[in-house]
Amino acid sequence: MINSPIPENSGETVLAVFSVSDLDSGDNGRVMCSIENNLPFFLKPSVENFYTLVSEGALDRETRSEYNITITITDLGTPRLKTKYNITVLVSDVNDNAPAFTQTSYTLFVRENNSPALHIGSVSATDRDSGTNAQVTYSLLPPQDPHLPLSSLVSINADNGHLFALRSLDYEALQAFEFRVGATDRGSPALSSEALVRVLVLDANDNSPFVLYPLQNGSAPCTELVPRAAEPGYLVTKVVAVDGDSGQNAWLSYQLLKATEPGLFGVWAHNGEVRTARLLSERDAAKHKLAVLVKDNGEPPRSATATLHVLLVDGFSQPYLPLPEAAPAQAQADLLTVYLVVALASVSSLFLFSVLLFVAVRLCRRSRAASVGRCSVPEGPFPGHLVDVSGTGTLSQSYQYEVCLTGGSGTNEFKFLKPIIPNFVAQGAERVSEANPSFRKSFEFS
Template sequence: MLDKAVDREEQPELSLILTALDGGAPPRSGTTAVRIEVVDINDNAPEFLQSLYEVQIPENSPLNTLVAAVSARDLDAGTYGNVAYALFQGDEVTQPFVIDELTGEIRLQRALDFEETQKYTVEITATDGGGLSGKCTVAIEVEDVNDNAPELTMSTLASSTPENSPETVVAVFSVSDPDSGDNGRMVCSIQDDLPFLLKPTFKNFYTLVTERPLDREERAEYNITISVSDLGTPRRHTQHNLTVRVADVSDNAPAFSQPAYTLRVRENNSPALHIGTVRATDADAGANAQLTYSLLPPSDPHLPLASLVAINPDTGQLFALRALDYEALRAFDFQVRAADRGAPALSSQARVRVLVADANDHAPVVLYPPPNASAPCTELLPRAAEPGYLLAKVVAVDGDAGQNAWLSYRLLQATEPGLFGVGAHSGEVRTAR
């Protein structure tokens, strides 16, 4: 009979010597050896070598990568001691891992993404042939890899930036990187040769501002490249290009092509004759560069400028309003103004001098002898007058100028041809013989 329970795992077999005694005197006995084999029953569940396994795996590990190997043992024998591994409660579907039921090797069956899930907790069961099981936990930490480039999100972008303004905000943007550690730390920069600065405001937000007042006339637009790079290995970069246009401000007065103009017009001109053009330019743009020309009141209050000259307000062309008379007005001066259409409007002035050129529009007038005398002019000639004797001098004038006023004299008629002659330039009448 069994005196106490036996345990195969402690003693798989028992060896006994059985002795039989009779009742004689002296008693006699016989012995026999008895070997008892303890038959196994499934009384031991599988036990893992560790209740908790902790492992790390990079997120960019290829499929079928060995993540960990778990091991459990069962003290039973035969089928009761054979262990099969499995993920607990359908983890094969919800987690990117698979376990080999014979070896306990856990391998990767789907790609990992640190930015999506950083940690997995996997429960493993080991079940023997009799249905008993044991459990362990595998804590898997996904290690970040620098697999994401930084991202830049523009929050505010000014369509244009006015010139001459002090520090002006051009753009507001944020940067982000879903990686961790140095892989997610970022630095921002722009080109060094531009009058702009990047200023951090709060976490991962920046403003792009002007470093100094801009001058549109010097440069009308800037192409800026914002570079964002992380501190991972290898570094990943992102660039964002933007164009900043400088808005014009009316800060330049019109400038005439020359400070003074001299125009020449022949007298007796036809009314509305184009006599010249003044030109001015403005370095600004748009309405700030659109010019209007006008005449300023003359400094001489007696000069009837409004009846003499007009100007086209758009082109700067000057016109003589009426026929000019050299003998009445040989030259006159006035000021022309060019004003832009900015706010405030800026202007400049130029001096214009008009010279009236003489035309031969006056016949000579004889002053002596008087042309309208009631009787012919009589001169006495001495009988003894020698050749070249000055008998008389014809005096005449011409209202024109220059060559138009140069006079020449000649005899038209004489009762005694060859007796007298007249100086072609002096008008002196002398005896010829």
């Protein structure tokens, strides 16, 4: 046995040098050596009776890690005699193999609303090398999508490749995601490989049906009008609902849960259409309230209830009659309207009063200013009452004028106000002017 193993990546290498001899003489003492032809080794003769065992090239430990070589030594005598000698060659490992995953891609399934730290699956890789060269560690590789919060979704056990969801997953928010895992050996230099992991989130029936129509948000109910002349099967309305789940968890069915008058209306199970079940008559109540149950096909099933209001009318021109439930809301609206009208009237009255007060104050101030600047009847040549002087051009007592001088004026103007007999105003003014020339410059009749 050769003491030192041969590295598998070594080229042509001398494994052993040995000599052989035969005590006979002549051809009987001449010998030759040989080995099997199917081995990656050969014997190279050197000097007489000396041989060298040489490897043909690089060996592959992963294919064969040990060789048992039988060296056959034969003389050239007659008969030929031979001897066999065995040599064991060990091939040492070199880190020339990267870890290999058992699958190039993995698909794992996890149901939504899982508990944190749940084991969702494993990946596995093996290395054909030996020793530390075959020890594999696992890791998560950076995701190709930078927006994927991979570090908050999953983790991997570095020693065994087990994958633990880190938080509860929601199918409605994330249906699937994928990432890559790496497997690295501990050789020098280390070699690695990677595999794709795709995680599919399975839907759980965690959403109840949601009614889109009619609205169920507590607002004033929407009333469907149905003519009393409607035939059986008349389409009253349609309940529209959706479910946030998928698959059979989102398959919805409808049924009439409660009605004011059973047997008058029916609901189609698969599409939510509400139709009349028979002919209507005058004896049927005008107002009806229906409760429709919407149920999904999940396990366990979830449901919601839709409330409908139906009003039977003789014709669509008949005015709308509010339902009792809507009366309080209408009364509140009317009361609010009254409040608004009263408030508007109050504001308008206050504004009008303010305007009148402002005008009155301005008029009062103008009146005071006018009284301060007003002139009195001049004294001196003008008596309080003009005396009638016949034939002299003076005014008689019956022809009186209210005369005032314009105060503060430097033009000595005077004014005749309210003539008693207008026909003689001009003549009287002329005579007054002649009697007192200082007041001739201007005059005015009122």
